[in-house]
Amino acid sequence: xxxxxxxxxxxxxxxxxxxxxxxxxxxxxxxxxxxxxxxxxxxxxxxxxxxxxxxxxxxxxxxxxxxxxxxxxxxxxxxxxxxxxxxxxxxxxxxxxxxxxxxxxxxxxxxxxxxxxxxxxxxxxxxxxxxxxxxxxxxxxxxxxxxxxxxxxxxxxxxxxxxxxxxxxxxxxxxxxxxxxxxxxxxxxxxxxxxxxxxxxxxxxxxxxxxxxxxxxxxxxxxxxxxxxxxxxxxxxxxxxxxxxxxxxxxxxxxxxxxxxxxxxxxxxxxxxx
Numbered sequence: 001x002x003x004x005x006x007x008x009x010x011x012x013x014x015x016x017x018x019x020x021x022x023x024x025x026x027x028x029x030x031x032x033x034x035x036x037x038x039x040x041x042x043x044x045x046x047x048x049x050x051x052x053x054x055x056x057x058x059x060x061x062x063x064x065x066x067x068x069x070x071x072x073x074x075x076x077x078x079x080x081x082x083x084x085x086x087x088x089x090x091x092x093x094x095x096x097x098x099x100x101x102x103x104x105x106x107x108x109x110x111x112x113x114x115x116x117x118x119x120x121x122x123x124x125x126x127x128x129x130x131x132x133x134x135x136x137x138x139x140x141x142x143x144x145x146x147x148x149x150x151x152x153x154x155x156x157x158x159x160x161x162x163x164x165x166x167x168x169x170x171x172x173x174x175x176x177x178x179x180x181x182x183x184x185x186x187x188x189x190x191x192x193x194x195x196x197x198x199x200x201x202x203x204x205x206x207x208x209x210x211x212x213x214x215x216x217x218x219x220x221x222x223x224x225x226x227x228x229x230x231x232x233x234x235x236x237x238x239x240x241x242x243x244x245x246x247x248x249x250x251x252x253x254x255x256x257x258x259x260x261x262x263x264x265x266x267x268x269x270x271x272x273x274x
Contacts, residue, residue, distance in 0.1 A: 005113070027094065042160075101123045226263070233271040
C-alpha cells in the first residue's frame with residue numbers, strides 16, 4: 001500500500017479489549033454489543049479527554065458516533081480512521097454474531113480511493129459526510145456477547161463510575177469552546193448557536209452546561225479574543241488593523257479600547273514588551 005491508506009485501518013484492527021483496561025473489560029462483559037456501545041458513550045472520558053461516543057438509534061439500525069473536535073488535518077484523519085477500525089475490531093472480538101456494519105461514515109474527504117476501506121470494513125464507506133460513525137444493524141447490536149456477565153458488568157460499571165467521578169471535565173468543555181470561538185473570530189463574533197452546532201447540541205444546552213461550570217458564553221468570547229490577540233501580537237508581525245480583524249473587531253479603535261481594558265496597556269505597548 002504505497003499510499004499509506006491502509007495504515008490506520010491495520011492499526012485499528014490490531015486493537016483488543018485488553019488494550020483498554022477496565023473499559024475494555026466492561027465492553028467485553030456487557031450482555032450484547034448495544035450494551036458495549038452504551039458503555040463507550042458513558043465511560044469514554046476514562047480513556048481520553050479528546051474524544052467521546054454517542055449511540056443514536058434509527059429505523060434501520062444504530063449509529064455509534066465518534067465525536068472528536070478539531071480541524072480535519074491529516075493527523076486527525078488517521079486517528080479517526082484508526083479509532084473507527086478499532087471499534088469494529090473489538091466489536092468482532094466480543095460478539096457471537098459476525099460483525100458486519102451496514103455502513104461507515106467519515107467527515108474527511110476520501111484519501112484517494114475508498115477501495116481499501118470498503119474491503120477492510122466489508123460495507124459501503126462514505127467520505128465527506130457530516131459525521132464519523134459506524135452504522136450497525138439492530139440484529140447485530142442485540143446479538144449476545146461471548147462472555148456477557150451481568151455481575152461482572154456491575155463490578156466494572158462501579159469501578160468506571162468511581163473513575164469518572166474523579167475526572168473534572170469543567171476545563172475541557174470550557175477550553176474546547178474557547179478554541180472553537182478563536183477559530184471562528186476572523187468571520188466575526190460567533191453566536192452561541194453557531195458554536196453549539198459544532199458540538200452537536202443546542203445553544204440553550206451549551207449555555208446551561210457552561211453555567212453549571214461557572215462560565216458564561218460571553219465571558220468565553222471575551223477571553224478567547226484576548227488570548228488570540230495576545231498570541232498574534234507576540235508571535236506575528238501582522239499590522240494592528242489585521243490583528244483587530246482576526247479577533248473579530250471591525251475597527252482598530254474598538255480593538256485598542258478593548259485590549260487596553262483587558263491588559264491595562266495598548267496593543268502596541270504589549271507587542272514592544274512581549
